[in-house]
Amino acid sequence: MPAFATLISKLVTTAAVAATALLATQAALAATPAPDAGYTWSADVLSSDFRSDTLELSGNVRVAQGPASIEAQTAKGSNVRADSSRWTFERSVRIRTEEVDLFSDLATAAIVNGQFADARIEGTPARFEQIGNGSNREVRGRAGTIEFDFDSGIVKLSDQVWFSNGKDEFRGDVVIYNVRDERVQINPGGSSNRVRGIIRPGNGAKKRNDSGGAGAAAIVEPVFKDDPLEARQDERVATDGGGA
Secondary structure (H helix, E strand, O other), X not given: OHHHHHHHHHHHHHHHHHHHHHHHHHHHHHHOOOOOOOOEEEOOEEXXXXXXXXXEEXXXXXXXXXXXXXXXXXXXXXXXXXXXXXXXXXXEEEEEOOOEEEEEEEEEEEEEOOEEEEEEEEEEEEEEEEOOOOOOOOOEEEEEEEEEEOOOOEEEEEEEEEEEOOOXXXXXXXXXXXXXXXXXXXXXXXXXXXXXXXXXXXXXXXXXXXXOOHHHHOOOOOOOOOOHHHHHHHHHHHHXXXXX
């Protein structure tokens, strides 16, 4: 009898452990989003072609997947029911995630297995801002083209790039910025143009640059209409007698 009781006890204990493991596995699966959870969209007007598997949206368009969303006035998606689809957004485009805000006139984006994969925006200029970085730095940039990888959190700016970490400013042909580890590379593959920048270690340096001193005058290109560096350059030219 004692041996039989011991055997029964072991069997009960084993069953309890197995049941606990099963419940833990089920809880973990329930907490993990389904890979084919998909995405949602809304617009004022819809036009869809089932044969070509295309979707055209217009008026206050919003395509969302989890915390990420893309807004525009018009959008067109191809292969929308396939595992991989490609979308084009136009007019007042805004791409927002928990990490970045992107603004432009035109954007293309890939959706793979119901998840945003990458986006490319173009504008005059296109704009980027980092959000939720937990610091006082206002990281932002402008360029003719900006590419964003949703999975890695890497932003690539090219074509007349202006980039700032809040106090310092940089210019280059290509800027690659990782929003998660806050590391930046400028012209990583080399370029015929040099990287230019302003470093402001304190209020004194900032005042000297704002007054149109040599530090500000050294950076004169590329030019954006609302670029603070351009505004200071215009002031210097007017002071030197070269203005209108």
